[in-house]
Amino acid sequence: MKYDLIVIGGGVSGMTAAICAAERGKKVLILEKGDRVGRKLLATGNGKCNLANTASTVGRYNTRFVDEILAEYPLGAQSEFFLGLGLLTRENAGRIYPYSEQASTVLNVMRAALDRYGVEVLTSVGAERAEGHYTVNGKYHAENLLIATGSDASFGYESLSLVYPYGHSSTRRIPSLVPLITDKTNLKGLKGIRARVKAVLCEGEREISSVSDEIIFKDNGVSGTAIFGLSSALARHALINGEAEIKIDFAPDLTHDELKSLFSQGIALEGMFHKEIAAAVRRYAESEKLSNEEAVKSYVLKDVRPGSRELAQVMCGGLVTDDFYSDTLESRLSEGLYASGEALDVDGDCGGFNLMWAVASGMAVGKACGSK
Ligand SMILES: Cc1cc2nc3c(=O)[nH]c(=O)nc-3n(C[C@H](O)[C@H](O)[C@H](O)COP(=O)(O)OP(=O)(O)OC[C@H]3O[C@@H](n4cnc5c(N)ncnc54)[C@H](O)[C@@H]3O)c2cc1C
Incomplete structure (x- = not known):
């Protein structure tokens, strides 16, 4: 079986990309190393999930690379995306939370959408190598590949070397949003x-x-x-x-x-x-x-x-952004390869800006792959 898109990493960014590509009719597979998708999402905002922020996103990140995508998928577009999944949100002092104030509600609607659009999800399957255009672990094949592996902040994994064979490199990772x-x-x-x-x-x-x-x-x-x-x-x-x-x-x-x-x-x-x-x-x-x-x-x-990274919410550093187009997040070095979320060298301020980037970048990749 050959997929249109393989997503490595079932975090919020990977799930968003998978939903956006699958709702455009694409056959999508998610490979998740953990025993379930969205584990980090459940830990966000002390379990309440601070999804986004009403403040301007300009200047809230380590890099202006995010500007184009956050202009294309601002808070309004993200709210519409979540509303389309059936999620009601509410605001508290500029911070957007699910109405339930429970991160599990966000995960539940995302998982339901993955089911609805027929996204295949394999958990406890870590991607160990990617070859050609594109084969993962020697047995999963796709036209397009997304690396959405997040970071090793807190309990995550460091998997960026998966795309080094395609000429990509990463900057040093330093714990951020940390004591x-x-x-x-x-x-x-x-x-x-x-x-x-x-x-x-x-x-x-x-x-x-x-x-x-x-x-x-x-x-x-x-x-x-x-x-x-x-x-x-x-x-x-x-x-x-x-x-x-x-x-x-x-x-x-x-x-x-x-x-x-x-x-x-x-x-x-x-x-x-x-x-x-x-x-x-x-x-x-x-x-x-x-x-x-x-x-x-x-x-x-x-x-x-x-x-220590175990106490950090995010890592500063990641895949070098210059090697990706700033509108689609497709690799400049290997056609059909994409990166999103925290896998890239993007870190945001506290207050919902990291999830905003994870969602916006996932939407951009889902749309780019879905429109091919
Ligand atoms: C305690 C805590 C609280 C936070 N609170 C907030 C908050 O309230 N608001 C906010 O905006 N941000 C918050 N963040 C940051 C936010 O959670 C992350 O920035 C966001 O989850 C990044 O999304 P992602 O999809 O890029 O990566 P992740 O959510 O980390 O997902 C990556 C996924 O890839 C999987 N993976 C990794 N390597 C492999 C591999 N080789 N093969 C297969 N799967 C792999 C991982 O298991 C993981 O499931 C918080 C973070 C922490 C740790």
Whole structure:
């Protein structure tokens, strides 16, 4: 049996491509290494699945390569796609979730669509090699091949070498949207404490990125929404050897002078912050010979490194995008070969942007193969 399209990887991107090609009458096979499709999808958004975001997607990725496809398949087109599968969504502060707030609902409608359009799905079948145009594992043949293998962030697999024989290559993969490891000196006493701060990632004097949001202190580093934001910047700048530091401003809504005035009026550190934060700031001010207001506004964690890939939501890095057409995602090196989702060197910000890319890129490939 020869298929029109073999999809390697039954994640959200591969399933989307398969549905879009099959609804155009193509014979599609999905090969999934895991024992079921969509396992990572189930873990997204703490099980609620933050599918998309109403904010502009411009500037929310490591690369402008995404622009053409996200313009062709913006939020509206993605919502229509999911509506067509029978999925109702709702918005919360710009983030789009399934109405049920359960990732399993998204997976269920996608699986039903795969069934409806006659997509063949083989689970527990890992693609080990691809040859010619195109044979996978020596026994599955197709006119077109999509590599939608995602990344090894969290519990995924690294399978990009499957397309190296076709001349493709990949950039180094670095964990992103991940807690950051830091020097422990200034973490003392803070484990488990949460605060709303402005966190700034710096390399020497250079400010690389800043995020105002929640930070969570851990015994070996920091986590929380603010830190996830900084971790993208750290990975995209490949600052993995401890050359960066994080400056924390514990009172971002107050200027240095306002703080100074408050302290001179008798406001205590303990009257403003969690007692452990107050104690840490006091220790830091003493050791660095700073005023309390300086220590509050610039509390430094040194030797910043990305946390492990097991804790990451995505990997920064992947197949070199220049080798693919930015409208269809077909390879420039091998006709009929495609890549989508996180397999490509594309990583998005926190807030639904990674699933948006996975879905849009899957739609683009499904349409390109379906129209042949
Ligand atoms: C804990 C967690 C929470 C997240 N939350 C969000 C969120 O709320 N919003 C958001 O936008 N993003 C989120 N993400 C990121 C998002 O899940 C991914 O970016 C997205 O799933 C990528 O889709 P994909 O289809 O490219 O890859 P995946 O979903 O990873 O799918 C790839 C599939 O390919 C299979 N595979 C790999 N190698 C082979 C092989 N050789 N043969 C056969 N099959 C293979 C894998 O088993 C996998 O099923 C989260 C990620 C994690 C880990």
